[in-house]
Amino acid sequence: MDRRTVITGTGRYLPPRVVTNQELEKRMDTSDEWIRQRSGIVTRHHVEAGVGSSDLAVEAARRAIQDAGVDPSTIDFIVAATLSPDYYFPGIGVLVQAKLGLGTIGALDVRDQCSGFIYALAAADQFIRTGTYRRILLVAAEVQSTNLDFSDSGRDMAVLFGDGAGAVILEPNDSGDGRGVLSTHLFADGHFAPQLWMEKPSCADKPTFRQEFFDQGRFFPRMDGRHVFVNACERMPEAVRAGLERNGLAVEDIDALIPHQANDRISQMVAKGLKIPVERVIRNIDRYGNTTAASIPIALDEAVREGRIRRGHLVALTAFGSGYTWASAFIRW
Numbered sequence: 001m002d003r004r005t006v007i008t009g010t011g012r013y014l015p016p017r018v019v020t021n022q023e024l025e026k027r028m029d030t031s032d033e034w035i036r037q038r039s040g041i042v043t044r045h046h047v048e049a050g051v052g053s054s055d056l057a058v059e060a061a062r063r064a065i066q067d068a069g070v071d072p073s074t075i076d077f078i079v080a081a082t083l084s085p086d087y088y089f090p091g092i093g094v095l096v097q098a099k100l101g102l103g104t105i106g107a108l109d110v111r112d113q114c115s116g117f118i119y120a121l122a123a124a125d126q127f128i129r130t131g132t133y134r135r136i137l138l139v140a141a142e143v144q145s146t147n148l149d150f151s152d153s154g155r156d157m158a159v160l161f162g163d164g165a166g167a168v169i170l171e172p173n174d175s176g177d178g179r180g181v182l183s184t185h186l187f188a189d190g191h192f193a194p195q196l197w198m199e200k201p202s203c204a205d206k207p208t209f210r211q212e213f214f215d216q217g218r219f220f221p222r223m224d225g226r227h228v229f230v231n232a233c234e235r236m237p238e239a240v241r242a243g244l245e246r247n248g249l250a251v252e253d254i255d256a257l258i259p260h261q262a263n264d265r266i267s268q269m270v271a272k273g274l275k276i277p278v279e280r281v282i283r284n285i286d287r288y289g290n291t292t293a294a295s296i297p298i299a300l301d302e303a304v305r306e307g308r309i310r311r312g313h314l315v316a317l318t319a320f321g322s323g324y325t326w327a328s329a330f331i332r333w
């Protein structure tokens, strides 16, 4: 099949409130120096009360729609990725649809955490290439700041995560010029779910919401940071190599690599593992922290607008996160 899926517009939205490391120092036993050294993060954005992931998603989507120059009424499907939906159910896809006034088009929610954007892109790519849909809004959005443990026992996670959203518009390219998504590669290993998860609320608990779980802090996300770190450094390069092999390409062919922005040390290890010059790796975690599913589309939008990604470039995306899930995607821009 000659048809390929092209990204015709990108957008990002970060809530206005910037939270510095110094502000976090006042809330828990941490330091600006520790956070910078161990993660590369300097600031992140936090929402004000009353703002949900769907609100951030809508703003990012508006920007992507404007960038693509399309009439919103011509969008025929939504794919939305988040680990922090406004509600336990429904997901944010339907909320985005309603808030943007997109009629009754279908809305698919993807739950693959930090790999969510690439999983969602893989799904959307199939719909476009088969001709099922012709203009898809793919949006990823996260609000993490409202449910982080800002006490000393949660400081490993609380300093890393931020809120934000990124979106793209996807359309078919039948011209045969080679532009578009070349391939996507999805992996998972559910044995490691407890290494990075939000354990509660769980439908297996009867009743689900119990005071003792709140008292034990089990409604907060938790992780085994070391384990995540080591696996992220191995799995992201592996996923990129799978894509290079599939497409008969070499590392030198990659013009821009966008790794999920989990920790700047992880991004540097991924670059080292792949032997790709670090200048070709897009890194913005210093300003936004880890925005899980939204981190790749935020970085993509920024890189495109800054001219670091241009027509004809080979762009590689890779992610790793809770599940574990990991993935890569290759795009001829």
Ligand SMILES: CC(C)(COP(=O)(O)OP(=O)(O)OC[C@H]1O[C@@H](n2cnc3c(N)ncnc32)[C@H](O)[C@@H]1OP(=O)(O)O)[C@@H](O)C(=O)NCCC(=O)NCCS
Binding pocket: 029, 030, 031, 034, 035, 038, 039, 114, 155, 156, 157, 159, 223, 224, 225, 226, 228, 229, 262, 263, 290, 320, 321, 322
């Ligand atoms: C969390 C992470 C930054 C910790 O960095 P690290 O160099 O591995 O640090 P360690 O886990 O060895 O912890 C070192 C010390 O710093 C402490 N520490 C943890 N968070 C801290 C914080 N915010 N401020 C100050 N000290 C902190 C630890 O308690 C530990 O203290 P101890 O030696 O007295 O036990 C790192 O493991 C990481 O980034 N992991 C991956 C996280 C991630 O990306 N998650 C999402 C994936 S999508």
